[in-house]
Amino acid sequence: MTSLIAVRGMSKMYTMGPTTVTALDKVSLDIAEGEFVAIMGASGSGKSTFMNLLGCLDTPSEGEYRLAGEKVSDLTTDQLATIRNRRIGFIFQQFNLLPRTSALENVELPLLYSAIPSSERRALAMARLSEVGLGTRTDHQPSQLSGGQQQRVAIARALANNPSLILADEPTGALDSRTSIEIMALLQKLNAQRMTIVMVTHEHDIAAFASRIVTFRDGKIISDVKNVPANAQTQLNAAQMEMQ
Numbered sequence: 001m002t003s004l005i006a007v008r009g010m011s012k013m014y015t016m017g018p019t020t021v022t023a024l025d026k027v028s029l030d031i032a033e034g035e036f037v038a039i040m041g042a043s044g045s046g047k048s049t050f051m052n053l054l055g056c057l058d059t060p061s062e063g064e065y066r067l068a069g070e071k072v073s074d075l076t077t078d079q080l081a082t083i084r085n086r087r088i089g090f091i092f093q094q095f096n097l098l099p100r101t102s103a104l105e106n107v108e109l110p111l112l113y114s115a116i117p118s119s120e121r122r123a124l125a126m127a128r129l130s131e132v133g134l135g136t137r138t139d140h141q142p143s144q145l146s147g148g149q150q151q152r153v154a155i156a157r158a159l160a161n162n163p164s165l166i167l168a169d170e171p172t173g174a175l176d177s178r179t180s181i182e183i184m185a186l187l188q189k190l191n192a193q194r195m196t197i198v199m200v201t202h203e204h205d206i207a208a209f210a211s212r213i214v215t216f217r218d219g220k221i222i223s224d225v226k227n228v229p230a231n232a233q234t235q236l237n238a239a240q241m242e243m244q
Contacts, residue, residue, distance in 0.1 A: 005067060006030050007029045009064065013061045036197045038212070038213045040216070045219070047216045048169070054165075056075075067165070085161060087164050088165050089159055091155055093171065093173035093174050108124075109157060128156035165196050166196065
């Protein structure tokens, strides 16, 4: 399979006064197009630093990062912003939606930086909301939506620019168990359509829905294993039958 992500000897150091802290230590990793990878590790393990580097939110102190074959580890700030907008969709634990803005307008936000006419932007945002099952909630503001619905809006927003990579940072951390499985079913559906997903989570039962689990400790990868993913939709169907 073709590598979408290729990381070679990537490190990140932070200087705090006289002390230098190594948050990431010579990490090398390949992630193929269409993979669903869970990144795990305790607080301070380096997983969040690694995710920030993959998302072009930061630059490595040393090493190389290629995204879809392009070396992005030494691009300028403006070039990294362009990569983020065009190639990467972000999903966050707290949804990060604008509170006084409709679901439709929230999904349109990433498209504002593209040279797309407003009517086409609206049509694309409508299509994305329909994909995540919110075609009838386009005018609702976040306060009028449940936590699960807000996360669906966030996923639709992440998909707005048709990215090649979705980065999900604790996407179920603010949700109850059933809603978490619903979100994982949606992510698995996207992955079945060949969307590459990299997800940070500290929950083993959530990582179980991924097809590969990479574990960090002290800035290094200590485990990288293939996984037979649990089927979220099957779990939802079973729960529904129990309620009947």
